[in-house]
Amino acid sequence: MYRYDSHDQTLVNERVDQFRDQMERYLAGRISEAEFLPLRVQNGLYIQRYAPMLRIAIPYGMLASHQLRKLGEIAARYDRGYGHFTTRTNLQLNWPKLEDVPDMLAELASVQMHAIQTSGNDIRNTTTDQFSGVAKDEEVDPRPWCELIRQWSTFHPEFAYLPRKFKIAVSGAAADRAAIQVHDVGLRLWRDHDGEVRVRVLAGGGLGRTPMIGEVVREDLPWQHLLTYLEALVRVYNQFGRRDNKFKARIKILVKALGVDEFRRRVEEEWAHLKDGPQTLTAGAVEAVADHFVEPPRRDVPAEAIEAYESLRNDNRAFARFVTNNVTDHKVAGYKAVTLSLKRRGHSPGDVTSEQMAAIADLADDFGYGELRVTHEQNLVLTDVPVDRIEELWQRLEALGIANPTVGTLADLICCPGGDYCALANAKSIPVAQSIQERFEDLDFLYDLGPLELNISGCMNACGHHHVGHIGILGVDKKGEEWYQISLGGAQGDETSLGKILGPSFSREKVPDVIDTLLQVYVGQRSDGETFLDTYRRIGLKPFKERVYA
Template sequence: MYVYDEHDRKIAAERVAQFRDQTERALAGELSEEEFLPLRLQNGLYVQRLAPMLRICVPYGMLRSEQLRRLARVTRDYDKGYAHVTTRTNIQLNWPRLEDVPDILAELAEVEMHANQTSGNCIRNTTTDQFSGVQKDEIADPRPYCEIIRQWSTFHPEFAFLPRKFKIAVNASEHTDRAAIQVHDIGLQMVRNDQGELGFRVHVGGGLGRTPMVGPVIREFLPELDLLTYLEAVVRVYNRYGRRDNKFKARIKILVKALSPATFAEKVEAEWEQIKNSPTRLTLEEIARVKGYFTEPAYESLEDATDTLSQQRFENKEFDRWLTHNVGEHKKPGYAIVTLTLKKTGTPPGDMTDRQLEQIADLADEFSFGEARATHEQNMVLADVRQDRLFELWQSITGMGFATANLNTLTDMICCPGGDYCALANAKSIPVADAIQRQFDDLDYLYDLGPIDLNISGCMNACGHHHVGHIGILGVDKKGAEFYQVSLGGSSQHDANIGKILGPSFAREDMPAVVSKIIDVFVENRTEEETFLDTYRRVGLNPFKERVYA
């Protein structure tokens, strides 16, 4: 993974010193809250319901074991002993004191971490598939390109104060999209043209929130050397024409829709024509330099461990479940990709204690070349585990809370922190997630249901991506009371789609029963081969609506 050079270290140290001065002046009353607001936001600091929230950047989800241990220490020394994985693969602290934040950032900088541009109206953390570099079906490893975008966008003077926040995601798999690129401001799908040349299909204008949209394609093929100049053209057009008079209409998706995708693309092409041969244009040498940080670890030549695993599976049903659902195929013979689920019933989805962070660091050192990965789905991944050590790993994690074999099932849900923490939330998310997890605690039944994405957001900002859940739950305010609106049929995959609202909202205590009725309709109507989404698309919304509101 990428390692800071002298320029990165200098920038990080200077930013910490700068923000320390700004924080001290704010605490002394020398900066008003209005003046301090954009400064703290671009250092990842929000003011939440009960305490500040610090969002720590994890570029494309990659974490070294020493970084995990430092995160553990920070959460223990400056917070309440736990951290939260977000849908942008960042790490959030929910209880830091404002006066401690500069010290936290200084500690993070020592292990090449920061909170730069994790909030504010700038280009945020670039994300990608958590299996990048190890999956069989990817066109190329997208992580070097994510790092190139990170270096280009960090402290870019032209894009420090955009009309609104801006998010970019890159995907390289032909068959799946674990990065949800079509609901980003810019989504990049790696492709090869008829000549075998590497490039990107460019989606622009996706996003969730109050006006959810799937991003249309504005360019079918962008050569890899033109990546940065084209991105610069897109953001320049947005910066020039995007609305600043109304924050609810300031995202690029509103501009693309208002102009039409074709007209927006024309403006981008015209802007790009002026800058496509500028010094920002990538070179093969620069791409090779960055790729040099993403070389393969010291894989051994291993035999496939199928026979050994078959015996271990036969002797242990729980191991068999875990191996089937939480372990994926690796591009290297004899290795496997392991997802450590953070969805144990009774634990808020995506939360890790300081002790668990240290345990993951130890597991990474022992089993996966000292690296772990945070995921868009709020889990953690060990990407390079030997097959002949899978049983040993499973035994190690069973008591740590990471072995719940529910990956991609109904209870492997995405869930924002909601009203328990967030000042913007209309309702709590975590209690709803907990109630649904307890309602569906039979793993065999979950396996029979097949893959179901259930996403929960506490407000219209959609941090829980409820719009693209197969089942989406949104917290709403109803005369001062917390209620929940349900949508069905969303998808964040290559067939991306915004879910349709089922009808009037429900009280919190009704939500487990509502989800149960939705599942009952699916079970009664599905064919043997159909997933939940297949059945929904075939029968439509009405059968679900009739049952739930009967």
């Protein structure tokens, strides 16, 4: 993974010193609340419903074991002993004291981490496929390109105050696991017949109050021009994006208002001034970054060990369930990627304690060459586990309570913190998630349902990505009371779609019953081999709606 050089470390250290001075002046009353706000948000510091919240950047979801240990130490020392992994692969601490935040940032800097640009109207943390570098269907490893984007976008003076926040996702595999179609900019890396990297550029995607699917702006961009083209695209947004209404300030509104053809024309016109300029990438520059993402020293796994692993799957039902749902194929024979579920009954999805962080860091050292990935689905991944050690890993995960064999099922739901923490939320999300997990915990039932994505957001900001859940749940305010709107048919990936609202909203206590009814319709209507999404797309919304509101 990428390691800071002296310039990176100096920049991060200086930012910590700057913010320490800003915090001291604010607490002393020499900086007003209005003056302090843009300073704190560019350092990841929010003021939530009950307390401050610090959002820590995990660039493109990659974590070293010593960094995870440090996050656990910070959570134990300065917070309440746990953290929350988000859908943008960041970590949020929900209870820090304002006066402690500079010390927390200094601790992060000591392990090459920061909270810069995790909030504010700037270019946020770039995300990618959690299996990048090891996926069997990968054409281009997106991690070096994500790092180039990170270096280009961090502290970019022209883009420090954009009309609104700006999010980029990158995919380099045959299957999109980065949700590039619902980002401000989505990048699809591929190779032409000569093996050269090319980039498909999408813009104008996003969820929130006005969900939209991104449109293709450039179909075939040579890799050398990635940064100059992004520069041109963000310049157009910065110049023409609306600043008079924050609900209409995202790039998706600009692309829709102009039309993709006119938006493309303006980007190309701006790019003409930048193309082949100083930011044009060279092979040397790309190789220098790519050299940080080296293959680990994997040992050869003998054929008999692979056979023993397959035999164990056949003989041990519990182990087989874990492998089927939590273990993913690897580009190297004898290795797998293993997903650690952070979805436990009675806990908020994505939460992990300080003790668990330390234990998982040990697992990364023992089973994963000291590296982990954070997923869009709020789980963690060990990407390089030899098959002759997966049983041992499974047993240790069981002891930690994070071996739930439910990845990709209804129980693997996505959930934002909602009204339990967020001042923007209309309703609580966590109790709804917990009630659904309690209602549908039978593994045989979950497996019979097949792949099913349920996403919950506490408000229209859609941090839980409810629009692209097969089943989406949105918290709404109804005359001061918390109610929940259900949508169906959303999906991310190669066949991205936005869910359609089922009908009038429901009280919290009725949500599990509504989900149960929806599942009954699916089970009753599905054909052989159909998933929930397949059945919905075949029969449409009407049968579900008629049954729920009967």
